Amino acid sequence: MRKGAMRRRDFLKLVATSTTGAVLFTGCGIGDGDPETEFKIESPALNPVDLVYGRDNWYATACQECPAGCGLIVRVFEGRAKKVEGNPDFPVNLGATCARAQAAVQELYHPDRIAQPLRLSGARGSGDYQATSWDDALAAFATELGGARGATLIITPPLAGPLGQVVASFAEAFDAQQVAFEPEERVVLREAVRRVFGTDTLPTIDLARAEFLLNFSADFLHSWISPVQFSRAYGEFRHGRADLRGTYWHVGPQMNGSAASADRWFPINPGTEGLVALAMAQVMVAEGLVDQAAAARAYPGITLADYTPERVAETAGISAEQITELARRFAQGTPSVAIAGTTAAAHTNGLFNVAAVLALNYLVGSVGQPGGIILNPSAPFGADVPGPAAGLAYRDWAGVINDLNSGRYRLVIVHGANPVYGLPAASGLREALGQAGKIVALSSFLDDTTLQADLILPVHTSLESWGLQAPDPGPGYQAVTLQQPVVNPFVDSRAFADVLIQAASAAGGALPWESYEAVIRAAVEELRGLRRGNVEAPDAEQYFMAVQAQGGWWDSDATADEAPTAPATPTPVAEPEYAGDPGQFPLFLLPYPSNALGYGETAHLPWLQALPDPMTTAVWTTWVELNPATADRLGVETGDVVRLVTPRGSEEMPVYVNPAAHPDVAAVPMGQGHTDFGRYAKGRGVNPLNLVEPATEAETGALAWAGTRVRVEATGRKVRFPRFEGQVPAFQLEEAPIVQVIPGTH
Amino acid sequence: MQERHSHSNERIIRDLLRPVTQTSMMNWVGFIVLGALVTAFLFVIAWMFYWGIGVSGLSRPNMWGFMIVNFVFWIGISHAGVMISAILRLTQAEWRRPVTRAAEVMTMFSLVTAMIFPFIHTGRPWRTLYWVFPYDFWRGIWPDVRSALVMDPSAVFTYLTGTILFVYVTTIPDFALLRDRSTGWRHGLYRVLALGFKGEERQWKIQIISGFLLAAIMLSIFVSVHSIVSWDFAFSLDPVWHSTVWAPYFVIGAVHSGVSAVVTLMAIMRWMFKFDDYIRHEHFDAIGRLLVVVGTTWMWFFLLDIFFDLWRQDPADDAIMHIRFFEWPYPLLLAFVWIFGYFIPVPIWAFRRFRRNIKLMFWASIMVNIGMWAERYWLVIPGLQAKYQWTFDWTAYRPGPVEITLVVGSFAFVGFLLLLFAKLIPPVPVWDELEGKHLAAEIQVGKRTVPAIVREF
Amino acid sequence: MTPRWGMVIDLDRCTGCQACVVACQAENNVPINTEAIYLQHRAIQWIRVERYWEGEFPNIKARYIPVPCMHCSEAPCEPVCPVYATYHTPEGINMQVYNRCIGTRYCSVNCHWHVRFFNFWEPKWPESLHNQLNPDVSVRSRGVMEKCTFCIQRINHAEQNARLDNNRPLRDGEVNTACAQACPTRAIVFGDLNDPESEVAKIANTTDRGYKVLAELGTNPSVLYLKKIDPDAPAEHGAESA
Numbered sequence A: 001m002r003k004g005a006m007r008r009r010d011f012l013k014l015v016a017t018s019t020t021g022a023v024l025f026t027g028c029g030i031g032d033g034d035p036e037t038e039f040k041i042e043s044p045a046l047n048p049v050d051l052v053y054g055r056d057n058w059y060a061t062a063c064q065e066c067p068a069g070c071g072l073i074v075r076v077f078e079g080r081a082k083k084v085e086g087n088p089d090f091p092v093n094l095g096a097t098c099a100r101a102q103a104a105v106q107e108l109y110h111p112d113r114i115a116q117p118l119r120l121s122g123a124r125g126s127g128d129y130q131a132t133s134w135d136d137a138l139a140a141f142a143t144e145l146g147g148a149r150g151a152t153l154i155i156t157p158p159l160a161g162p163l164g165q166v167v168a169s170f171a172e173a174f175d176a177q178q179v180a181f182e183p184e185e186r187v188v189l190r191e192a193v194r195r196v197f198g199t200d201t202l203p204t205i206d207l208a209r210a211e212f213l214l215n216f217s218a219d220f221l222h223s224w225i226s227p228v229q230f231s232r233a234y235g236e237f238r239h240g241r242a243d244l245r246g247t248y249w250h251v252g253p254q255m256n257g258s259a260a261s262a263d264r265w266f267p268i269n270p271g272t273e274g275l276v277a278l279a280m281a282q283v284m285v286a287e288g289l290v291d292q293a294a295a296a297r298a299y300p301g302i303t304l305a306d307y308t309p310e311r312v313a314e315t316a317g318i319s320a321e322q323i324t325e326l327a328r329r330f331a332q333g334t335p336s337v338a339i340a341g342t343t344a345a346a347h348t349n350g351l352f353n354v355a356a357v358l359a360l361n362y363l364v365g366s367v368g369q370p371g372g373i374i375l376n377p378s379a380p381f382g383a384d385v386p387g388p389a390a391g392l393a394y395r396d397w398a399g400v401i402n403d404l405n406s407g408r409y410r411l412v413i414v415h416g417a418n419p420v421y422g423l424p425a426a427s428g429l430r431e432a433l434g435q436a437g438k439i440v441a442l443s444s445f446l447d448d449t450t451l452q453a454d455l456i457l458p459v460h461t462s463l464e465s466w467g468l469q470a471p472d473p474g475p476g477y478q479a480v481t482l483q484q485p486v487v488n489p490f491v492d493s494r495a496f497a498d499v500l501i502q503a504a505s506a507a508g509g510a511l512p513w514e515s516y517e518a519v520i521r522a523a524v525e526e527l528r529g530l531r532r533g534n535v536e537a538p539d540a541e542q543y544f545m546a547v548q549a550q551g552g553w554w555d556s557d558a559t560a561d562e563a564p565t566a567p568a569t570p571t572p573v574a575e576p577e578y579a580g581d582p583g584q585f586p587l588f589l590l591p592y593p594s595n596a597l598g599y600g601e602t603a604h605l606p607w608l609q610a611l612p613d614p615m616t617t618a619v620w621t622t623w624v625e626l627n628p629a630t631a632d633r634l635g636v637e638t639g640d641v642v643r644l645v646t647p648r649g650s651e652e653m654p655v656y657v658n659p660a661a662h663p664d665v666a667a668v669p670m671g672q673g674h675t676d677f678g679r680y681a682k683g684r685g686v687n688p689l690n691l692v693e694p695a696t697e698a699e700t701g702a703l704a705w706a707g708t709r710v711r712v713e714a715t716g717r718k719v720r721f722p723r724f725e726g727q728v729p730a731f732q733l734e735e736a737p738i739v740q741v742i743p744g745t746h
Numbered sequence B: 001m002q003e004r005h006s007h008s009n010e011r012i013i014r015d016l017l018r019p020v021t022q023t024s025m026m027n028w029v030g031f032i033v034l035g036a037l038v039t040a041f042l043f044v045i046a047w048m049f050y051w052g053i054g055v056s057g058l059s060r061p062n063m064w065g066f067m068i069v070n071f072v073f074w075i076g077i078s079h080a081g082v083m084i085s086a087i088l089r090l091t092q093a094e095w096r097r098p099v100t101r102a103a104e105v106m107t108m109f110s111l112v113t114a115m116i117f118p119f120i121h122t123g124r125p126w127r128t129l130y131w132v133f134p135y136d137f138w139r140g141i142w143p144d145v146r147s148a149l150v151m152d153p154s155a156v157f158t159y160l161t162g163t164i165l166f167v168y169v170t171t172i173p174d175f176a177l178l179r180d181r182s183t184g185w186r187h188g189l190y191r192v193l194a195l196g197f198k199g200e201e202r203q204w205k206i207q208i209i210s211g212f213l214l215a216a217i218m219l220s221i222f223v224s225v226h227s228i229v230s231w232d233f234a235f236s237l238d239p240v241w242h243s244t245v246w247a248p249y250f251v252i253g254a255v256h257s258g259v260s261a262v263v264t265l266m267a268i269m270r271w272m273f274k275f276d277d278y279i280r281h282e283h284f285d286a287i288g289r290l291l292v293v294v295g296t297t298w299m300w301f302f303l304l305d306i307f308f309d310l311w312r313q314d315p316a317d318d319a320i321m322h323i324r325f326f327e328w329p330y331p332l333l334l335a336f337v338w339i340f341g342y343f344i345p346v347p348i349w350a351f352r353r354f355r356r357n358i359k360l361m362f363w364a365s366i367m368v369n370i371g372m373w374a375e376r377y378w379l380v381i382p383g384l385q386a387k388y389q390w391t392f393d394w395t396a397y398r399p400g401p402v403e404i405t406l407v408v409g410s411f412a413f414v415g416f417l418l419l420l421f422a423k424l425i426p427p428v429p430v431w432d433e434l435e436g437k438h439l440a441a442e443i444q445v446g447k448r449t450v451p452a453i454v455r456e457f
Numbered sequence C: 001m002t003p004r005w006g007m008v009i010d011l012d013r014c015t016g017c018q019a020c021v022v023a024c025q026a027e028n029n030v031p032i033n034t035e036a037i038y039l040q041h042r043a044i045q046w047i048r049v050e051r052y053w054e055g056e057f058p059n060i061k062a063r064y065i066p067v068p069c070m071h072c073s074e075a076p077c078e079p080v081c082p083v084y085a086t087y088h089t090p091e092g093i094n095m096q097v098y099n100r101c102i103g104t105r106y107c108s109v110n111c112h113w114h115v116r117f118f119n120f121w122e123p124k125w126p127e128s129l130h131n132q133l134n135p136d137v138s139v140r141s142r143g144v145m146e147k148c149t150f151c152i153q154r155i156n157h158a159e160q161n162a163r164l165d166n167n168r169p170l171r172d173g174e175v176n177t178a179c180a181q182a183c184p185t186r187a188i189v190f191g192d193l194n195d196p197e198s199e200v201a202k203i204a205n206t207t208d209r210g211y212k213v214l215a216e217l218g219t220n221p222s223v224l225y226l227k228k229i230d231p232d233a234p235a236e237h238g239a240e241s242a
C-alpha cells in the first residue's frame, strides 16, 4: 500500500467519529424534536410582512362612489391614499363599506385619469385632444360662459347641500338652465315617497327591529339607494336579537342579489308589483287582518274589492294562494315592513308599483314606528341650501334634447353625469349635443359624455375634494358627512366648485365665495350655530377640526316630525304596459343595475370589473340570463352568443344559463358598453339601454327601462365566458353540503 | 439452447462494437429527427422559464398536470434498469445479458428526463436549489424532510447515482476493449475511462463483485423509488390519491412499463444494429414470460385500487370516480389502459409463437406504454379537478401546447441521448456476452455434462 | 397567553356582496384579475365568495359562502412544502414566506379549501396604480404561492403598538382583518379564540350553528362557519351537525 493512502481502518475510524459527532451535535440541543425551534424559521417568516417605517394617517371623509353618502376613513401613508375603510362612528354605515367604496383609490390613481386640461383638436367625439394650461383653459371657459348668458345648459347629478348651492348660484349668475341626471327609476321612487309619505327625503328602514320584511324587487342589499346602511341593518335583522330572527320574503321577477338572501322568493311577472300589493291589501281587509278604514285611507280612490288574488294572479304570474299567503304573513309580522324599488319602479306603472307597496306599511301601522319605515328629517342646512331633488325625467329630457337640436344652447357644461351613456341611444342625446355651441366637461375621466366635449377641465376625485352633504336616505335623524381631501391632488386637477367660482369671476359674474372650502367652512359654522349634535368646541376653527376628525355631524335627537297616517296624494292603479308584441317578442327584457358597476358609473375601475356578479359569477362582460328551460328551447348553453331583438334594435351577447332565472325573463346587467371610459371599460360588453324602447312611466315621465319585450335568437357562435365558478351550474353535493343549512320554523 | 450462435470471440467483439465504430444512415436520420424535436423541447423549456408557468394549461385547482404525469411515466420507465440488471443478475437469469446495458442506460436517461419535469414545473426553478441542498445551515434554513418532494428527489438521485455507477462499473471491461481498439481522442477518452483495466484476474474479480454489490444495493431502490414517487400523491389528503396501495401499485406499474420499454429497445437495436445473433428470439421469449407475470400483477393492483376507491363510498372519491368513468376524456383513457396496457399485449405473450415474433413484440410493448401513460393520466389528473365537495371550483384540466411539446420532446430527448450513447459505448456489453458464451460451454466429465466454468460466488 | 387568531363567518348574515373580496385585494396587494386570468381559471382572491344552487325554479335557492384560508391547526399544506415556505406561527396562523417559496404548488394540491393561489404570471399594475399598494405587504413575484394571512401586517402593527404601550396585552377589537372590517352585514368576526372575552370566542363558544367545512379531514380549521337558516329546508337535509 502506498504511503499516504487511506487505509481501511482509517476510513472506518473516520466514519465512526463523524457519526458520533452528529450524535453529540444533536444532543447539544440543535435538534430537540420541536420543529418550531429545530428548524429556526421564524425570522424569514416575518420577513414578507416586516413593518415599513413611515407615517400612517387615517383621515375621515365621505364616500362619493354612490349617492348613499357613507362615512369613510382613509389610510394615507407618506402622502398616498392606501386603503379605504368605513368610518365606525358615522351613523349611516357604522364602519362598513361596500365593494365600490374600496375601489375609490383606484379612481384616484387610475392610469387613464385626465391629468391636465384638454382642448379638442379633432372632430367632436373623435377623442383627439391637446393638452393646454389651466390659465388658457379657464380663460376659454370664461369667454364661452360670458358669451352664452341665457344659453347655457348645466348637466350634473342631483345636487343637494353646499355644492348644490354653488351650482345654483352659478346658474343664476349666468342665467343658465340646470338639469340633473340620475338613474330614471330614482325619479319615480322620489315621487312615490313624496306621495305616500309626504317627504322629499328618502325614508330608511328600521330593519334591525323588524320581524318581517317584504321586498318587491328592490336590490336593497347590493345596489339600491343605500346598500351599506340596509346591509348593516339586515345583519341585525337576522341575528342581532337573541330570540328573534327576522324573516325576509322577496317578490319580484328576478332572483337578484338581494332576493338570493330571502327566505322565500315569489317570482312574478315584471311590473306587477303594485297589483300584488293591492291584492294583498284586499286579502288583509277581507280576512279582517287589518282595519278596513285604514286600508281605505291607504288606498284612496281605489276599490280594493276589485283586486282579489284570483283576478290579479294571472297577470302577476303567481297563484292566488301565494298572494293570500303573502298577505297573511305580512299582516302577522310584528312588525312588518314593505319596500319596493329597482325594476319595480322602471315600468310604465312604476309609480303605482312603488306607491302601492309603500302604502302597505300604513295597513300594518309600521310607518314611523320601530321596525318599520322611518322618515328622515330634512337636512340641517340653511334655507338657501337646496335639499334633495330628483333628476330630470326622461320625458323632460326630450324637451332638453329638442332645445339642443334647435340650437338654443351655446354652451353645455357637464359634470359628474354621463347621460350619453345613461339615456337610451334612442333619446338622440349624443346627436343633439352635436348641435350645442361648445361643450365643457369638468371630469376626471373621458367617459361617453365627456368624449363629446370641446374643452375638458380635469376635476378632483372624491379623495382629493371637499364636500358636505346629508346622506339620502339618512339614518332616521339629521346627519351630515364632511368630505375632506385626504391627499393632495394626484394630477393637475381642481375642485369642480372651485372651477365654477374661478370661471364665474373671470366671466364677470363673481359668486359670493372665494373657494369651495370657504363654502364648506361657512356651512359647518352654521351647524355650530345649531348648538346641538355630536361635536362641541369652543371656537369655529376647533369646531371645524372636530367635525373633520369625526367625519361629519349628526344629532340623533333630530328625527322627522310625526309620521303621517295616510298617503299624502293618491296614486291611481296602473297596469304595466310592455313595448313589443308578445307573439314576436316572447320574453320580458329585464335590464338590472349590477352589484359592482351599478348603472355603469364605476365600470372604469378594474377591481369592480373583476368582481364576480353575485348570481352568475360573471366578470368583465355583459350577458343575458336565461332559465334552463328557456335556454333548452332555444338550443343554447352558457357561452353561446345570442342576438337579443327588441322593437328598438338588436344586440349580441353570450348566454348565462341561470337556474334561478324566470322562464319568461331575459335579464341583462347594466354597466358595460361604454364607448370610452378608460382602458378597463372601453369597448367592453353591451349597454342594454340600446335595446330599450323609450316608453315612459305614466305619471312622472321617467324612462320605463324594464318595459320592453325581447326575442332571443341563437347565432351559432360561442365565446369563452369569463366567470369565476368552475363548472356550471354549481349545485352542492347533497350528501356533503359546503353550506350547511338548519331548517328553521316559520 | 439451439439458437445460440457459435461465433468466434473476435467476431462477437467486432459485431458488438459496430454501433460505436460505424454510423449507419438510419443513425443519421435518427439524429436529425430527434435532434429537431429536442430543440423544440429545449426551446419550450426556455419559453416557460422566461414567461413562467402561466404558459401551461394549469389552473386552480389543477395545479399539477402533464408535467407531473410525464415525470411519473419516466420514473416508471427507469424501473427497467433495476429489474433487468439487479434482479435478473442476482437471480442469474442468463437471458438478461444482451439487454442489461441498454436497460441501465435507458434508466439513466429516463431518470434525468424525469427529473427535468418537477424542476421546470416549479414556479421559480432557479431557486429549487433551496430544495434539496440545504446550503444555508447557519441560518437554520433546511428543507422539510417531511415533504415527499424532498424524499422524492433524494430517492431519485440515489437511484441515478447507483445507476451511473452501475453502468460505469459494468462498462469498464468494454472501455478497456475500446481503448485497445481505438486511436486519437477516442483512445485518450477510453484510456481514462478504463481505469487501467487490463483483464487481470484480480481486476475481473473486483469488477464482478462490485457489479453484484451494486445490484444488491439497487434492489432496495427498486422498492423505494416508485413508492416514494407514489407518495407525492398518496401523502396528500386528496381523494383517490390518498391511498396506501399506491406504493406497491406504482412499483409494479413501473416494472410493467419499464420492461416493456426494454422490449421496444431490444427490437430497435436488433433492427438498427443488426444484432440478430445477440438479441435473439429466446430473449424476447423470456422477457415476454416475465411480462405476463408483471402485467397481470399490475392489472390486479389496478383493479384493487379501483375497488378501494369505490369501496369507501366516500362522496369525494365517488365524484372523482364518476369523472374517471364517465367524463371525457377519461373513459377513453381507461379503454387505452385496459386494451393497450393489458388485454391486447398480455394474451399475446401467453403464446410462445407470438413471444418469438419480434414485430409483434415491438408493437405490443409500444402499446403497453401508451396504456401506461394513459394510466398515469387517468390516476393523477382527475384527482385534482374535483376535489371534495367544492363543486363551485371543479374545473377540468386541459393541457396547453407547451405541455404537449414537453411530453413529446421528452421522448425525443431520451431517444436522442440513447443514440448518442450508442456512439460511445457498445449497447450490448461485449464482456458480458463473452462471459455468457464461456459459461454456457459444457464439457463431458464422465457420464455427466457439466459447465466448463463454474462461478466462484 | 399567546393568542390564537380565528374567525367566525355567519352564513345567515352574508349576502354575497363581496365587499370583503375587494377589501382584501386592496389591503393585500392582490393583483388585478383580468378577463384573461378568469378565462384561465387562475383568478386570485384570498377570500372568495362561492355561490351554490339548491333546488329548481321556482323553489331555488342561492347559497353564499365566503372562503378565506381556514388556518388549519393541523394544516395539510404545511408538511408537504419541501422548503418550509409555509409554516405555522405560534399564534395559529398559516403563514406564507414568499421569499422561500419555489412554486412546487404541492401545498395547493394538498389544501382542500382551494385557498392557495399561485402567481402564474408576473403581477402587473399600471405605473400610477402602484401608489395604492400597501407598503406593509410585499408584492408577490411570479412563481410563488400566496394566500390569506389573516392580515398579519395588521396584527404585527397592533402587537407592536401594544408592546410600546407598556407591553400590555392586545385588546379585543384592536386588530381587525380587512375583510371583517368592510363586511356590511357583520357576517365576519375576527379575533383571539384564546381570549374567552373576545367577541369571536363568545360566538364560537355559545353558538349552536357552528360547523367547519371539511371538518372530517381532521385539520381543525380556525374558521368557524355559522349555518344558514332556511325555514323551508326539509328537516332531514342539513340537520346533521358537523
Ligand SMILES: Nc1nc2c(c(=O)[nH]1)N[C@H]1C(S)=C(S)[C@@H](COP(=O)(O)OP(=O)(O)OC[C@H]3O[C@@H](n4cnc5c(=O)[nH]c(N)nc54)[C@H](O)[C@@H]3O)O[C@H]1N2
Pocket (backbone or CB within 6 Å): A043, A044, A045, A047, B139, B141, C097, C099, C100
Ligand atoms: N436606515 C437605513 N436604512 C436602509 C439602509 C441604511 O443604510 N440605513 N440601507 C438600505 C440597503 S442598502 C439595504 S440592502 C436594505 C436592507 O434591508 P432588508 O432587506 O430589510 O435587510 P435586513 O434587515 O438585513 O434583513 C431582512 C430580513 O430578512 C431575514 N432573513 C435572513 N435570511 C433570510 C432568508 O434566507 N430567507 C428569508 N425569507 N428571510 C431571511 C432577516 O431575519 C430579516 O428579518 O436596507 C436599506 N435601508
Ligand code: SF4
Pocket (backbone or CB within 6 Å): A063, A064, A065, A066, A067, A068, A069, A070, A093, A096, A097, A098, A099, A100, A101, A226, A227, A228, A229
Ligand atoms: S353604499 Fe355608496 S356611499 Fe356607501 S360605501 Fe358604498 S358606494 Fe360608498
Ligand code: SF4
Pocket (backbone or CB within 6 Å): C069, C070, C071, C072, C075, C076, C077, C078, C094, C110, C111, C112, C113, C114, C115, C116, C147, C219
Ligand atoms: S385552509 Fe388550506 S392553506 Fe389554509 S391552513 Fe388549511 S390547508 Fe393550509
Ligand code: SF4
Pocket (backbone or CB within 6 Å): C080, C081, C082, C083, C084, C085, C086, C100, C101, C102, C103, C104, C105, C106, C107, C108, C144, C145
Ligand atoms: S408552492 Fe411554495 S409554499 Fe407551496 S409547497 Fe411549493 S414551495 Fe412550498
Ligand code: SF4
Pocket (backbone or CB within 6 Å): C023, C024, C025, C027, C028, C046, C047, C068, C069, C147, C148, C149, C150, C151, C177, C178, C179, C180
Ligand atoms: S383575513 Fe385578511 S388576508 Fe385573510 S381574507 Fe381577510 S382580508 Fe384577506
Ligand code: SF4
Pocket (backbone or CB within 6 Å): C013, C014, C015, C016, C017, C018, C019, C020, C021, C049, C066, C182, C183, C184, C185, C186, C187, C188
Ligand atoms: S362582505 Fe360580508 S356580506 Fe358581503 S360577501 Fe363578504 S362576508 Fe358576505
